[in-house]
Amino acid sequence: MKFGFFLGCQIPFLKPEVEASIRKVMSALGVELIDLEGYSCCPTWMSVPSLDLNAWLSISARNLAIAENLGVDVVTGCNNCFSVLNHARYLLKDEKRKFEVNRILSKFGKFYRGTSKVYHVIHVLSDFVDKKELKKKVVHPLKDLTVAIHPGCQLLWPTRIMDVKEENPFYPEKLKNLVEMLGAKAPYYSRLDYCCGAGTSVAYIDYEKSSYFVLTKLESMKEEIEPDLIVTPCSTCLIQIEEMQKKLKKDGKINFEIPVVYYTQLLAICMGIPANEVFREESAKIILEVIR
Amino acid sequence: MKYVVRVEKKKNLVKVISDLGGEGVSKCIQCGSCMSVCPVTLIGFDHPNKKLFKFVQMGEEEVLLSDPSPWACVACGRCIEVCTQDVNPFSVYFALRRFQVKGFRIHPLAREAVGSIYESGHAIFVENEVEREKFGLPKVSSAARSEKDLEEIREILKSSAISDLGILPR
Numbered sequence: 001m002k003f004g005f006f007l008g009c010q011i012p013f014l015k016p017e018v019e020a021s022i023r024k025v026m027s028a029l030g031v032e033l034i035d036l037e038g039y040s041c042c043p044t045w046m047s048v049p050s051l052d053l054n055a056w057l058s059i060s061a062r063n064l065a066i067a068e069n070l071g072v073d074v075v076t077g078c079n080n081c082f083s084v085l086n087h088a089r090y091l092l093k094d095e096k097r098k099f100e101v102n103r104i105l106s107k108f109g110k111f112y113r114g115t116s117k118v119y120h121v122i123h124v125l126s127d128f129v130d131k132k133e134l135k136k137k138v139v140h141p142l143k144d145l146t147v148a149i150h151p152g153c154q155l156l157w158p159t160r161i162m163d164v165k166e167e168n169p170f171y172p173e174k175l176k177n178l179v180e181m182l183g184a185k186a187p188y189y190s191r192l193d194y195c196c197g198a199g200t201s202v203a204y205i206d207y208e209k210s211s212y213f214v215l216t217k218l219e220s221m222k223e224e225i226e227p228d229l230i231v232t233p234c235s236t237c238l239i240q241i242e243e244m245q246k247k248l249k250k251d252g253k254i255n256f257e258i259p260v261v262y263y264t265q266l267l268a269i270c271m272g273i274p275a276n277e278v279f280r281e282e283s284a285k286i287i288l289e290v291i292r
Numbered sequence: 293m294k295y296v297v298r299v300e301k302k303k304n305l306v307k308v309i310s311d312l313g314g315e316g317v318s319k320c321i322q323c324g325s326c327m328s329v330c331p332v333t334l335i336g337f338d339h340p341n342k343k344l345f346k347f348v349q350m351g352e353e354e355v356l357l358s359d360p361s362p363w364a365c366v367a368c369g370r371c372i373e374v375c376t377q378d379v380n381p382f383s384v385y386f387a388l389r390r391f392q393v394k395g396f397r398i399h400p401l402a403r404e405a406v407g408s409i410y411e412s413g414h415a416i417f418v419e420n421e422v423e424r425e426k427f428g429l430p431k432v433s434s435a436a437r438s439e440k441d442l443e444e445i446r447e448i449l450k451s452s453a454i455s456d457l458g459i460l461p462r
Contacts, residue, residue, distance in 0.1 A: 009416040012432045016420065020427040035433040038441035040413040045367040047405035047415045048454070050389040051398070053313045055452035059409075059445065083367060091313075104451060108444045153331075153368030158382075160372070169373065195331040195366050206364070209335040277427065 003075040004067035005033035021264040021278035042084040060088035061112035079234035083154035090161040123164040126174040141183035148227035152234030191220035198240035214244040303351040314387030316379035320345040326371035337361040362388040
């Protein structure tokens with residue numbers, strides 16, 4: 001199994017430990033990730049798509065054309081890239097738009113066909129990798145651990161633009177199943193599908209309003225399921241929940257702190273990959289303490 | 293007929309917003325499904341979703357140019373899922389951002405992000421090769437490391453309407 005690996009910006013530059021976990025887990029499962037030479041920002045919602053439709057679609061199409069030339073589908077670990085690229089693919093089904101984009105790409109000899117699909121890491125693990133094979137690799141299953149899952153909005157909606165979708169995105173199952181496969185409990189809590197408040201820019205437009213999301217989410221999970229760990233497959237949510245949680249604690253709005261991890265980081269540990277290869281030093285200590 | 297007040301439509305904004313990617317706006321019947329699931333509504337912005345769409349239909353240009361709600365959209369896509377009339381409220385929201393941009397109301401964060409993409413190919417770019425090596429990661433194979441690819445990104449930006457805004461670095 002081969003995929004073009006769309007890194008995006010946030011994961012390689014701010015969270016290289018997450019990239020390391022994705023690469024290691026995929027390689028252990030026999031999934032080959034091919035780097036996309038010369039790719040750029042997807043471009044993220046708060047940049048080009050907010051300013052100009054054509055420029056957005058051209059940059060997204062350029063990125064996808066790189067994968068098309070390699071004859072592979074794309075996989076990304078970033079919910080934002082996943083959403084931007086799939087929205088672009090959806091809009092480019094319109095022949096007029098596609099023609100306009102190709103007129104621009106032809107200036108430097110590129111061409112967008114629309115042949116490469118865009119998946120999320122979670123989709124590859126839940127729908128492409130053999131479940132028995134994956135289960136076999138879990139050598140250190142988790143015991144007596146309760147996990148609060150946070151899939152992140154852009155992985156769930158809108159289903160019409162995705163090639164792998166949840167049956168009911170308001171009650172998502174894929175991440176839950178993947179966490180339970182590791183031996184942990186992942187019970188439902190009322191704000192499971194709540195936004196983390198990072199989105200495209202709320203955190204910058206109105207800090208108070210943005211922190212309200214994290215506060216509500218944290219209070220809901222703490223009261224209802226008392227989790228040991230928060231697991232998310234979204235790098236934006238990961239950063240937002242981590243940082244906001246620290247600020248909320250400092251401001252005295254909460255009196256607890258729950259560690260947050262990216263799904264493949266947790267999977268890597270369960271597969272026997274040393275924690276310091278997929279976590280920064282400090283986080284590695286905290287995580288090992290929690291899961292032991 | 294004494295109670296019917298005829299409101300004069302100020303300007304045909306439906307076409308303007310449609311051309312910017314918000315084709316569905318004329319289909320909105322104000323049912324409010326989008327607002328029932330929208331995070332922007334939840335945290336209390338003044339004119340979420342359908343309210344702005346009504347202003348588009350009424351041609352209220354001033355409100356549309358000054359309201360900050362479109363910039364608070366988290367791009368979650370819930371509204372597209374639940375819309376009863378297939379308006380694609382999300383696309384209209386982004387068309388409204390582009391409408392404000394045309395009036396030179398560009399959110400500073402967006403301006404910064406586009407500038408960064410022009411300079412490095414990435415909205416977020418940090419030199420972290422040493423850190424990456426520690427995790428055994430290869431060099432990022434993006435446009436940031438290839439002048440030819442970066443030039444292609446710049447060409448796309450320069451040949452688009454963004455070049456008229458005077459925000460691209462020289």
